[in-house]
Amino acid sequence: MPNDWEIKIVEEKTIPEGIEVICGLPDVGLVGVIAAAHIISKLGLEEVAYVETDLLPPIIILEDGLPKSPVRIFGNNSIAILSSEIAIPSEIVSPVVRRIIDWAWEKKVKRIFTLGGLPVPNRHEIEKLKIFGAASEDSLLKIIRENDVEVIQRGFLAGPQALILKYCSEKNIPAIALLAEAFYNYPDPEASSVVIQALNKIMGINVDVSELIEKGEEVRLAMRDMMRRTQSELARMRKSHEYDIPGYYIK
Amino acid sequence: MSMRRRRSIFDLMREYMEEIENLADEMFERLMERPSWDVTSQSLEPLCDILVSSDKVIVTADLPKVDPESIRISGISDDLIEINAKMKVKVNFEDLGVTHRRGEFTCFSCRVPLPVPVDISRAKARFRKGILEIILPRKVGYEIKVE
Structure with missing residues (x-):
């Protein structure tokens, strides 16, 4: 069983305390990953930190011939965005997310947003995608509702979003999950654009999504291999649990 | 004299299921360890999904x-279909941000093994939002009358 201390967040630039953190980890439709990449590009964020651990597969990203960690943090003085360019093996999702949340706690982050998708089997028949939300504490649900995001009243959540909410709740870090209806197995830039629009409202930022929608086919083509790798990890994470109807209960 | 515990039918079933699961995992891993593209045929392998219900298989x-007009679906056998489709524009590695490989792609191509036999002649297909959906009715077996 891997230990948290085997995972380090190496800061290459000074990251101020009290910033807001956005997580876009590989999950259904790669909604969070695509959204994170788009926000990083639109806000011109630079690499500020990376995740260092021997628990990840022996893979590096080469950028201009130089090695980079596949799990990195991009940011400026007010925002830090965490994303991964590889599918994170299901068995290390827990320790990696736990370490990131510990780091966020040490950094006294103001809020954490986790972006993702909510799989729907008939996704290709849906014209207008709905967005749903959940949070680590009661007071944040009001913010979610005020910004036209429907709160998930009851249901299962599996994978990185579930762990981020759980660990943030334990550490009293305000965290919001924004999940758009999405394809389970196919990259879904349209769902990413819906998530970004909700984030724009809640955070008071202005990330234009028109380019993401226009270049949707290119994004789907480019994300094919990452989606393929993520599919097998989703199955191992029992992601289909999200389709399950929770058992009978009395309110 | 040592006593050998007789394994129950449930133990045997569990072992059998574990064996099948391991085999499926192994096959999946092996399938992943090859490129999703083929420079010789200039083709990309599309992402596919299969859903099996009581009366149909949806791929x-x-x-x-x-180009929607170019999509061709062929039934190879009652549990194997082939999908071919031409792209509107050629795509090369550089378009995908990769500069150390050579080659361009003009089409998508794949063979999809189906988990149950289907009646290909009654299959229907549609293309919406870049997603191809093929609905294949399952083969009907003999009906058993309930007395």
Whole structure:
């Protein structure tokens, strides 16, 4: 069983305390990953930190011939965005997310947003995608509702979003999950654009999504291999649990 | 004299299921360890999904940048179909941000093994939002009358 201390967040630039953190980890439709990449590009964020651990597969990203960690943090003085360019093996999702949340706690982050998708089997028949939300504490649900995001009243959540909410709740870090209806197995830039629009409202930022929608086919083509790798990890994470109807209960 | 515990039918079933699961995992891993593209045939392998219900099998495939008129679906056997589709524009590695490989792609191509036999002659297909959906009715067996 891997230990948290085997995972380090190496800061290459000074990251101020009290910033807001956005997580876009590989999950259904790669909604969070695509959204994170788009926000990083639109806000011109630079690499500020990376995740260092021997628990990840022996893979590096080469950028201009130089090695980079596949799990990195991009940011400026007010925002830090965490994303991964590889599918994170299901068995290390827990320790990696736990370490990131510990780091966020040490950094006294103001809020954490986790972006993702909510799989729907008939996704290709849906014209207008709905967005749903959940949070680590009661007071944040009001913010979610005020910004036209429907709160998930009851249901299962599996994978990185579930762990981020759980660990943030334990550490009293305000965290919001924004999940758009999405394809389970196919990259879904349209769902990413819906998530970004909700984030724009809640955070008071202005990330234009028109380019993401226009270049949707290119994004789907480019994300094919990452989606393929993520599919097998989703199955191992029992992601289909999200389709399950929770058992009978009395309110 | 040592006593050998007789394994129950449930133990045997569990072992058998574990064996099948391991084999499926192994096959999946092996399938992953090859490229999703083929420079010789200039083809990309699309992402596919299969859903089996009581009366039909639904196969979907993500086909970005494809010309809908060019999509061809062939039934190879009652449990294997082939999908071919031409792209509206050629795509090369550089378009995908990769500069150390050579080659360009003009189409999507794949064979999809189906988990149950289907009646290909009654299959229907549609293409919406870049997703191909093929609905294949399952083969009907003999009906058993309930007395």
